[in-house]
Amino acid sequence: MPMKQPNAHGLKRFAVGLCGLAVLFALVGGLAFVTGKAHPEGGAAYKVGGGVMIVAAIAVLGTTVRRWAKWFFAVCFLMAIKAFFALVFGYTISQPRLTVNRALAASVLALLLVMLFLSYRYVLNPPHSTMESVGIVAAVVALGTGVLTEPNLWPLVGGVLFLGLPWLTKMRRFHQE
Amino acid sequence: MGNFSLVGIADRVFGTNARDTFLGNLIGGNDVTGVASIFTGDDPTGSLASAVSVSAGNGLKNGIGTPLRIGGNTAPAFRTLFPRLGRPAQSLLRSKGLSTALGTVADVLDFKLEVDVALTVGLLAACR
Numbered sequence: 001m002p003m004k005q006p007n008a009h010g011l012k013r014f015a016v017g018l019c020g021l022a023v024l025f026a027l028v029g030g031l032a033f034v035t036g037k038a039h040p041e042g043g044a045a046y047k048v049g050g051g052v053m054i055v056a057a058i059a060v061l062g063t064t065v066r067r068w069a070k071w072f073f074a075v076c077f078l079m080a081i082k083a084f085f086a087l088v089f090g091y092t093i094s095q096p097r098l099t100v101n102r103a104l105a106a107s108v109l110a111l112l113l114v115m116l117f118l119s120y121r122y123v124l125n126p127p128h129s130t131m132e133s134v135g136i137v138a139a140v141v142a143l144g145t146g147v148l149t150e151p152n153l154w155p156l157v158g159g160v161l162f163l164g165l166p167w168l169t170k171m172r173r174f175h176q177e
Numbered sequence: 178m179g180n181f182s183l184v185g186i187a188d189r190v191f192g193t194n195a196r197d198t199f200l201g202n203l204i205g206g207n208d209v210t211g212v213a214s215i216f217t218g219d220d221p222t223g224s225l226a227s228a229v230s231v232s233a234g235n236g237l238k239n240g241i242g243t244p245l246r247i248g249g250n251t252a253p254a255f256r257t258l259f260p261r262l263g264r265p266a267q268s269l270l271r272s273k274g275l276s277t278a279l280g281t282v283a284d285v286l287d288f289k290l291e292v293d294v295a296l297t298v299g300l301l302a303a304c305r
Contacts, residue, residue, distance in 0.1 A: 010287075017288040021183070029191045038191040073278060074285035079203045086199070094206025095182060096196055104199055123278045143204065147184075150198040 020068065023060050028144045030054035037148045054141075061140060065133045066126035072136055073119040076112055083109040104151055111156045115139060118163040131166045138162035181300040182207035183292065209293040 032038035033050025061068075082093050087105040092098045119136065127133045142159025149155055180189060184196045184205030195201035 013284055013288055014291060017285075017292075021292075025187060025190070028187055028193075028195070032191045032193045038193045070277075070281045071285055074282040075204070077278075077282050078286060078289070082203050082206075083199075086203075092199065092202045092206060094202055094208050096185070096202070096206065098197065098199060098202055100199060108200060108203070120274075120278065123281055124274055143200070147195050147198055147201045147204065148193065150200050156200075 020071070023057050024140075024144070026053045027057035027061075027141065028147065030057060031141075031144050032148055035145075035148055058137060058141065061137045062133060065136060069119075069122035069126050069136055072140065073116065073123050076116045076119060080109060080112040080116055083112055101151070104153075107153055108156070111153065111160055114160050115163060118160070118167055121167075127166075129166065131169065135162045135164075135166050181296045181303075183296075186296075207293045207296055208290065209297045 029038070030050040030053030033042070033046045034054065036047075039046050083105055086092045086100045087102060087109055090100055090102065092100060119139070122132075122136065127136055139159040139162055142155045142162070145155035146153065146159070180186070182196065182205055184201045185207075187205065188194060188196050195205070
């Protein structure tokens, strides 16, 4: 019986995904330390450590932005689907199961749909300008901050603005020409 | 059970409370244990939500360029009966942008499922 060859694409995707998760964990952990959501009694040492984690994560995200920009669209897409069904059924789809505040779910869904619309172009073409790169990195930081500051949605609104800024600039240039 | 998800791990490592937030659940909740509740039936409303959501996700992925089918031989019969109309409509149009976008979504979805399956195996091991 012939041996089944390992799926090289699948292995590579899994390895890259794990690296991405490590960077996101560093980002969220750093944000939690700096905002005092984790170990508030820890003092300055935790805040400095958190700051270093955030800077390191943003540096990695910034230098590799052309590789992962299209994944941001995919993550927003999956989140939007889950938010939609959570809004319809009143429960979250994933475990741990949460009863959903429908007003919050509707707001999150609306913001995710705007993010989805604004990040669709990165699926076909990775970000070219510095402004586009900063916008998409800022949107990732905004999602991480949004998790820690819920029900406050200002980080998500900020993320949408950062994502939309390069698009608005491009549209303005297009209309001027 | 909440510890066996990406957001649960983040909570354990950093001492945060992200698994109780809606956004945290959307990003890092465990979809596999959510679907398992269909069979265990611990929460009928949640089980229904999980079933519909997973079906919708996979249906989108498989629907690109696929002709709409009602019976097994609908496409050839349709072509024979209505030659002027030609091929039946596609459930999702075959376009480069949409295919690339949903291909990327499928990659991320597969990775997330692999991680969630691993965490669910961890949950089973912990329950023994």
